[in-house]
Amino acid sequence: MIRPLAGMARVGMRFQFAYRSDVIMSVVALVAQVFLLRMVWTSLYSGRESDPRGLTLEALLAYLSLANLQAFVTTPIIPMIAHFRIRTGTVFFDLSRPTGYLPQMAAFQAGHTAGGLLMLAPAIPVVLLVGTITPTEHPIGYAATLALGYVISVMMSLLICVIGFWTLETGAISLLYRLVSHFFAGTMVPLSFFPGALGVLADALPFKYMGYVPAAVYVGQLSGGQIGRAVAVEIGWIAALAGVLWAIWRRAHHKVVIQGG
Amino acid sequence: MIRVESLTKVFRRPHTFSGPLGPLRTLLTRRYDERTAVDGVSFEISAGEIVGYLGPNGAGKSTTVKMLTGILTPTSGLIEVDGRVPWRDREANARAVGVVFGQRSQLWWDLPLIDSLRLVGDLYDVPAARFAGSLRRMCDLLGLDDFLQTPVRQLSLGQRMRGDLAAAMLYDPPILYLDEPTVGLDVMAKQAVREFIAETNRLGRTTVVLTTHDLADVEALCERIILIDKGRVLYDGGIDDLVTAYAPPRRLVVELADDETRTFEIAAGRPIPELIAQVAAEHPIRDLSIREPDLEGVITRIYAESER
Amino acid sequence: MAEVVRALRLYWRLQRAAMRGALQYRLNLVIGIAAGVAYQGSGFAFVWVVMHTFPAVGGWSLREIAFLYGMRLTAHALYVLPFSSLIGLDWLVREGELDRVLLRPLNPLVQIMAKRLGVGQLGDLLAGLVLLVVALPPLGPASILFCLAAVVGGALVEAAVSLALASLALRTWNTLGVRAFADDLFSKFGSYPMSVFGGAAQWALTFVLPVAFVAYVPASVLLDRTGELNVPAPVAYGSPLLGVALFALAYRIWSRQLRHYQSTGT
Missing domain, CATH: 3.10.20 (Ubiquitin-like (UB roll))
Structure with missing residues (x-):
């Protein structure tokens, strides 16, 4: 059970390295993005007396750098892989292995993320410097909310993979997902700045656990009981997504078996 | 019709370094790897000939054909096709040649075959009346009528190849280059392709250059072959002479x-x-x-x- | 002249064929357009959300930023609609598809452009035009003309950079990452008043990668803000012409690289 999954994770990691020149460019793009946000927000804050929403400029910049790093690392690859494999029919090899399809995909994603982290490593000091990040007061809260947020992110992308069995086309859907999730994760603006209904919507969606929540914990905008509540809601999301995945997967698998016969 | 003199092509590409910083080093250094694909090839082909251009994989066949069609610029040497230098006069040369790649179709994948043929007619400025005549002739010679309205992606390999041959000959080019036109086809389809080539050559005096690994194609069609290996000509002459001269x-x-x-x-x-x-x-x-x-x-x- | 008319006619024929092919994947198309709107929408949503709290960015009001954004987006859409198939050039070269392009008696760039119309990018055009019209300041007829010329010029600036970088793919370089990065810089940095970024970055975004000339410089002319620019006012007034010059240069680079095309080397 563990061996094949470890193998899948290794493939995911190697996949990341195979496209390293593209990845290097996107790391450069990440640094540029953080720089852009820094300059725009510094300009926005200039000349203001009080700190809006109780966020100092330093905390805000740290928040943005972290949220972007997180979003970069957690951006899922498996919808793309699944799309390709469903289109070319190679998905049947995945389905014929003794290990479940979804665990395989999850392992692939985990390996891919690990590879991404390795390659990102040289850029992290730069991003931290551009974003002026200082050590956090809630290291455990940050780690916990981020880890659970990552699990939510992987489960959401597994959902997209499974949808691919019906639509046979997940390229555009996964692009759409990436845009929507990045926006509602608060990678450009902290959710606390979202006005009215948009704020309510962003608060209700699970995307905030991939960006906003951990980063806000890190810079101290969320603390104490709020952290505990966030962790509890994250676990709730994971349980709910697990249920949905299980139900949809059963139907998808059924569909695949019929198509294959 | 075709004249080639000491034709040489050297491929030159940036040396690729391995390792994590490899791409960066490739970008920054000026080291190149050189490979001579065609090395001083000379031959002449007259109008109406069918010549087999043979050689093992990597011998330089495709590179020669790509230079004859103007896709590649030679490193040195001389080419003249129908009085033109292909790479300098690429578009005019393109009108004078038909090209079929057995491995790759030029047809529009998602559209019915007839649409592809019409587009080819447009691209080569074939007037409507002449197009109708050409299409009729192609349909008769190749039996296209059954699948003219079928999207190309649904055609069998043999049908697709017949479609590709029609597309290459629609505008009556005096020269036809065929790169493995029978690869992967069944016996019947191979026969149909060979008959079409022979017929085109007989009726239209089309000059044909054929590269293939299937020697049955060569025996059925060619009187003359040019053998190359490692970019050099090993033999140029009639098949019978070859068998006598080299006969084991x-x-x-x-x-x-x-x-x-x-x-x-x-x-x-x-x-x-x-x-x-x-x-x-x-x-x-x-x-x-x-x-x-x-x-x-x-x-x-x-x-x-x-x-x- | 007859050659140009012929190229346009064939472009249209090939493009129509490509569209007929693409229409067989309707769902894909619809989602593609939606993704386009969402992508550009999320970019502007950022500005909109921020400006709920803050009155100005670099001294520009929300309306002025929206105008700048609209110009940038419309220019981008005008570039990407005809040039979207250039994105796949790396692939065309690797798969040997470019060989076939070179075998036909029509300008290779026209053939590549005709491979696909960026219908998905209609979303960009829509979003850009809406912003542009809504945020349009009161302008005289001459200014309107300048605005139109500037949008076309901006599209040509982006097209020029994209074409010049893409032509490196003809030398079998992997250009996808670099091009995506340049595209990213254009779309992210092009929509803000450059003074926000500070001297060095502004200089680089003006003279190294001419992002500023896509929308910021001409928008400054139309909003009467040429005093803030790091180029003299006459240059700013001539900015639409820069696109033409850059594109002509890029086309020369492209033609040169095409001559060095090595096919797949077999």
Whole structure:
């Protein structure tokens, strides 16, 4: 059970390295993005007396750098892989292995993320410097909310993979997902700045656990009981997504078996 | 029609470094890897000939054809096709040649075959009346009528190849380049393709350059072949002359009583009955036959000699 | 002249064929357009959300930023609609598809452009035009003309950079990452007043990668803000012409690289 999954994770990691020149460019793009946000927000804050929403400029910049790093690392690859494999029919090899399809995909994603982290490593000091990040007061809260947020992110992308069995086309859907999730994760603006209904919507969606929540914990905008509540809601999301995945997967698998016969 | 003189193509590409910083080093250093694909090739082909351009994989066949069609610019040497220099006068040259790649279709994948043929007619400025005539002729020669309205992606390989041949000949080019036109086809489809090529050559005096690995294509169509290996011409002339000149000895194949098969070369000038008698004296023979040298054997031998 | 008319006619024929092919994957198309709107929408949503709290970015009001954004987006859409198939050039070269393009008696760039219309990018055009019209300041006829010329010029600036970088793919370089990065810089940095980024970055975004000339410089002219620019006012007034010059240069680079095309080297 563990061996094949470890193998899948290794493939995911190697996949990341195979496209390293593209990845290097996107790391450069990440640094540029953080720089852009820094300059725009510094300009926005200039000349203001009080700190809006109780966020100092330093905390805000740290928040943005972290949220972007997180979003970069957690951006899922498996919808793309699944799309390709469903289109070319190679998905049947995945389905014929003794290990479940979804665990395989999850392992692939985990390996891919690990590879991404390795390659990102040289850029992290730069991003931290551009974003002026200082050590956090809630290291455990940050780690916990981020880890659970990552699990939510992987489960959401597994959902997209499974949808691919019906639509046979997940390229555009996964692009759409990436845009929507990045926006509602608060990678450009902290959710606390979202006005009215948009704020309510962003608060209700699970995307905030991939960006906003951990980063806000890190810079101290969320603390104490709020952290505990966030962790509890994250676990709730994971349980709910697990249920949905299980139900949809059963139907998808059924569909695949019929198509294959 | 086609004149090639000391044609040479050297591929030059940035040296790729391995390792994590490899791409960066590739970008920053000016080191190049060079590979000579075509090395001083010369030949002349006159109008109406069908010439087989043969060689093992990587011999430089495709590179030559790409230079003849103007896709690639030669490193040195001279090419003249129908009075033009292909790479300098690419578009005019394109109108004078039809090209078929067996491995790759030029047809529009998602559209019915007829749409692809119309687009090709547009691209080569074929007037409507002439297009109708050409299309009729192609349909008759290649039997396209059954699948003209079928999207190309649903065609069988044989049907697709017939569609590609039609697309290449719609605008009546005086020269036709065929790169493995029968690869992957079944016997019937191969036959249809060969008949079409022979017919086009006979009716329209089309000059045909054929590269293939299937020597049956060559035996059926070509009177002359040009053999190349490692970018150099090994032989240029008639097939019969080739077989005579390079003919490996005929061979005597005997099947022995214990199901073993042995082969004996028949040295030139030695009477065959004498050999048979000698073999029969030494072994219990159940059956025997004499193998005449064939093109395949000849060509295998030439390649083997050029290896040395 | 006859050659140009012929190229346009064939472009249209090929493009129509490509569209007929693409229409067989309708769902893909619809989602593609939606993704386009969402992508550009999320970019502007950022500005909109921020400006709920803050009155100005670099001294520009929300309306002015929206105008700048609209110009940038419309220019981008005008570039990407005809040039979207250039994105696949790396692939065309690697798969040997470019060979076929070179075998036909029509300008290779026209053939590549005709491979696909960026219908998905209709979303960009829509979003850009809406912003542009809504945020349009009161302009005289001459200014309107300048605005139109500037949008076309901006599209040509982006097209020029994209074409010049893409032509490196003809030398079998992997250009996808670099091009995506340049595209990213254009779309992210092009929509803000450059003074926000500070001297060095502004200089680089003006003279190294001419992002500023896509929308910021001409928008400054139309909003009467040429005093803030790091180029003299006459240059700013001539900015639409820069696109033409850059594109002509890029086309020369492209033609040169095409001559060095090595096919797949077999």
